Amino acid sequence: MKLLPPAPLGQTPVRAMTIAGTDSGGGAGVAADLRTMALAGVHGCVAVTAVTVQNTLGVSGVHTIPPETVAGQIRTVVTDIGIGAAKTGMLATGAIIDAIVDVAAEVGIGRDRPIPLVVDPVCASMHGHQLLATEAMDSLRERLIPIATVVTPNLDEVALITGITVVDQDSQRAAAIELHSMGAQWALVKGGHLRSSPFSPDLLYDGETFLELDHERIDTPHDHGAGDTLASAMCCALAHGLSVPDALRFAKDWVTESIRWSYPLGAGHGPVNPLWRVSEPLPD
Numbered sequence: 455m456k457l458l459p460p461a462p463l464g465q466t467p468v469r470a471m472t473i474a475g476t477d478s479g480g481g482a483g484v485a486a487d488l489r490t491m492a493l494a495g496v497h498g499c500v501a502v503t504a505v506t507v508q509n510t511l512g513v514s515g516v517h518t519i520p521p522e523t524v525a526g527q528i529r530t531v532v533t534d535i536g537i538g539a540a541k542t543g544m545l546a547t548g549a550i551i552d553a554i555v556d557v558a559a560e561v562g563i564g565r566d567r568p569i570p571l572v573v574d575p576v577c578a579s580m581h582g583h584q585l586l587a588t589e590a591m592d593s594l595r596e597r598l599i600p601i602a603t604v605v606t607p608n609l610d611e612v613a614l615i616t617g618i619t620v621v622d623q624d625s626q627r628a629a630a631i632e633l634h635s636m637g638a639q640w641a642l643v644k645g646g647h648l649r650s651s652p653f654s655p656d657l658l659y660d661g662e663t664f665l666e667l668d669h670e671r672i673d674t675p676h677d678h679g680a681g682d683t684l685a686s687a688m689c690c691a692l693a694h695g696l697s698v699p700d701a702l703r704f705a706k707d708w709v710t711e712s713i714r715w716s717y718p719l720g721a722g723h724g725p726v727n728p729l730w731r732v733s734e735p736l737p738d
């Protein structure tokens with residue numbers, strides 16, 4: 455697989471920002487994003503949107519951050535440190551989405567602006583706990599998706615956002631067309647939940663061309679944070695100046711290896727593991 459160049463020691467590295475929630479279990483959200491960014495040689499900056507009370511079995515509480523504090527974190531980083539790309543994950547409420555969209559216009563984040571934006575439209579945890587309020591769907595559809603350089607829903611999110619149930623390649627294509635027509639520059643319909651398939655086919659569409667990457671499906675219950683890891687890896691690649699298709703090629707290889715080397719944790723779903731990038735097997 456192709457890797458991004460490592461950060462040069464002692465020099466300012468490429469920077470990116472995650473705008474997402476925290477997971478106290480360290481499996482998903484900001485923790486997953488920062489692991490991938492560090493291992494992909496990118497300095498990760500953070501705008502926290504919500505603190506979740508979460509372990510490998512589920513989410514038992516959510517504390518949201520005031521929208522102006524979310525916007526402030528973005529503004530203060532972009533105007534000082536500067537970033538090459540940003541990604542959103544759990545955004546919790548419509549007011550937080552609106553604040554992000556407003557500050558994104560101010561500081562130049564989004565499609566057709568200097569800083570590309572990966573929108574991972576997280577609606578629920580893998581355990582089924584709602585992470586985006588129902589009232590926020592209009593802001594997601596009408597304000598955030600139209601400024602996405604690429605939007606990366608899983609199949610449950612596709613159904614919530616577009617009403618399309620993806621069961622095969624035709625319906626996956628129909629969903630990508632619908633998401634693109636909502637204003638995203640590129641739509642990526644992830645196939646991780648197509649569990650009947652021996653592959654895990656992700657489909658990317660820009661209004662003209664479909665790119666399908668159907669890597670092997672790995673049989674494991676430990677895939678917590680896979681979506682965050684894919685979106686963060688794409689964000690890193692975009693920050694390095696890669697095109698969206700090349701960013702997906704990099705990120706798909708990255709997440710597949712991270713799922714291959716995921717590990718058990720707690721009594722539930724363990725996290726995917728981008729540490730394969732630097733870990734050596736123990737000697738015999």
Ligand SMILES: Nc1ncnc2c1ncn2[C@@H]1O[C@H](COP(=O)(O)OP(=O)(O)OP(=O)(O)O)[C@@H](O)[C@H]1O
Nearest residue numbers: 580608644645646647654671672677679680681682
């Ligand atoms: N078992 C698997 N084997 C290989 N790749 C997978 C597997 N499950 C998911 N993927 C890949 O991982 C990425 C995330 O996919 P998925 O559709 O599961 O998104 P998600 O639901 O947002 O992720 P998660 O909820 O696990 O954080 C995609 O590239 C998908 O194809």
Ligand SMILES: Cc1ncc(COP(=O)(O)O)c(N)n1
Nearest residue numbers: 475476482483579580678679
């Ligand atoms: C803070 C936060 N962000 C995102 C997810 C989604 O990840 P998953 O679908 O693996 O539960 C999560 N559970 N928690």
